[in-house]
Amino acid sequence: MGQQVVREGQYLAVFNSTHRVLKAEGLLKSSGLAIMLIPAPRAVQADCGLAIRFDEEQHDTVMQLLSEQNLLPAFLCQLRNDTYITIREYQHENH
Amino acid sequence: MKTIDCRGQACPVPVIATKKALEESGTGIRVLVDDGAPRENVVRFVKNRGYLVNETAEADGWSLLVTGSTTAEEAAQSNVTASASGDRVLLVTSDRLGDGPEELGYLLMKNFIFTLLETPQQPDRILFLNSGVLLATEGAETVEALKQLEERGVELLACGVCLDYFKKKDQLAVGQVTNMFSTAEHLLAAALVIKL
Numbered sequence: 001m002g003q004q005v006v007r008e009g010q011y012l013a014v015f016n017s018t019h020r021v022l023k024a025e026g027l028l029k030s031s032g033l034a035i036m037l038i039p040a041p042r043a044v045q046a047d048c049g050l051a052i053r054f055d056e057e058q059h060d061t062v063m064q065l066l067s068e069q070n071l072l073p074a075f076l077c078q079l080r081n082d083t084y085i086t087i088r089e090y091q092h093e094n095h
Numbered sequence: 096m097k098t099i100d101c102r103g104q105a106c107p108v109p110v111i112a113t114k115k116a117l118e119e120s121g122t123g124i125r126v127l128v129d130d131g132a133p134r135e136n137v138v139r140f141v142k143n144r145g146y147l148v149n150e151t152a153e154a155d156g157w158s159l160l161v162t163g164s165t166t167a168e169e170a171a172q173s174n175v176t177a178s179a180s181g182d183r184v185l186l187v188t189s190d191r192l193g194d195g196p197e198e199l200g201y202l203l204m205k206n207f208i209f210t211l212l213e214t215p216q217q218p219d220r221i222l223f224l225n226s227g228v229l230l231a232t233e234g235a236e237t238v239e240a241l242k243q244l245e246e247r248g249v250e251l252l253a254c255g256v257c258l259d260y261f262k263k264k265d266q267l268a269v270g271q272v273t274n275m276f277s278t279a280e281h282l283l284a285a286a287l288v289i290k291l
Contacts, residue, residue, distance in 0.1 A: 005209055005240065022198060036236060039206040042213065050206075 005038055006079050011059055011087070012051040013066070013073035014040050021050045024071040031065060033058060044077055044084045098125040101133060102156045109133045110140045110248040113161070117146070123162040130157055132246070140248040143217070182219035184285040187227035190235075192291055204230065207291070209240045218289075220250040222278055223270070226261075227291075228253040233266040241269045254278065 006012065015021035025037045033054070040051040052073070054062050066072050075089040099116050101109035109128050116124045128134045134150075134157050141148050141161050149160040191200025192207055208230065211217060221244070223231055230237040231253050245251055251270025258264045258272060282288055 005212055005243075018199075018202075022202070036239075037202070037205070039210050050202075 006041060006053055008079055008082070009056045011054050011056065011062075011076060011078050012038075012040065012044060012084070013054070013062070013076050014044055014051045016074045018050065020071060021052065021073075024052060024066055024069075024073070027065060027069055027071060028052065028054075028062060031061075033062060033065075035062065041084070096120075096123055096125055098127065100127045101137075102127050102129055104129075104133065106132050106136055106246040107248070109137050110246060111250070113137050113140060114248050114250075117141070117144075117161065123160070126159040126161060127153070128157055128159060134159070136246050136248075143247075182281070182285050183216075183287045184281060184289070185218045185221045186224070186282065186288055186290040187221060187230065188224045188290065190226045190229045204291070205237055208237045208244075212240055212243055217244065217247060217249055219248075220252065220281060220285075221270075222273070222281060223251070223253040223257070224278070225254070225257055228257040228263065228267075229261060231267055231269050232258070232261075232263045233268045235268070238268045245269055252278070252281070 013024070015024065021037065025035070028035045035052050035054045035058070038051055038053050040049045044051070052062075056078075063072075063076070070092075072090040072092060076087045077084045078087055079085075097116055097120050099112050101112055104112075109126070113124070113126050116126070126137055128137055137159060138148055138150065141159075147162050149162075151158045151160070187204075189200075190204060191197060192203035193200055221241075229235060231241055231251060232238075241251055252273035253267055253270050255264070255272040255274055258267060264272070
């Protein structure tokens with residue numbers, strides 16, 4: 001395969017609520033971050049199947065903003081050696 | 096056997112040239128390509144359509160011998176069946192998918208286009224009309240996925256009248272401008288049209 005939607009090293013913040021992921025997308029974009037809302041790949045399928053894709057170097061900024069606004073995802077994973085590794089799951093009521 | 100020389104040409108040119116050559120010859124062709132993305136994209140494209148490909152390394156690039164598939168079963172599993180009787184066409188008439196909240200419609204359309212990159216079968220052609228053309232213009236998030244589809248041999252055609260209406264004629268970021276004659280011809284010649 002040539003290019004992929006998610007590149008090696010990129011993160012996916014996977015959400016299970018459509019409203020929540022749209023809020024998070026708006027927050028990050030209005031902060032000037034080049035993130036992208038994409039359908040979650042089959043390998044990381046979630047309830048609503050939406051994920052915010054971002055680069056490795058954006059990790060700290062993105063996660064801090066989401067945390068501050070109480071918009072953390074259901075879980076965070078990263079593409080390493082062509083496999084999605086779950087970095088962390090977040091326990092809260094509305095993902 | 097016809098030989099096409101795509102060495103030195105960047106994607107999606109090799110895939111489009113291969114597609115045209117196969118449509119014209121119907122039997123087999125030889126394609127000369129550079130290593131890397133052009134080779135990968137052409138090989139994937141012809142395999143997706145059920146052709147057999149024999150790759151040989153040359154001094155300056157690769158020679159791909161593309162021939163018809165051997166068994167009926169293989170052909171049935173591939174896009175060849177659809178291609179033989181006409182193309183599979185997606186007609187995109189809006190930048191949103193379905194009726195309902197705008198925000199949700201945009202999201203669904205973007206999701207659909209990105210998901211096409213993961214489906215085993217892809218359309219031969221996508222026709223963009225009305226606000227659908229915006230999906231292929233500069234700044235649209237869908238451009239990234241559409242470029243990848245184009246590299247895989249999906250032909251993207253955007254309505255010129257519509258681009259002009261939105262004052263985006265010089266901002267088409269992927270695909271080509273088309274007119275209503277060719278749009279109508281493609282729709283009438285298609286084996287399958289899916290309207291979004």
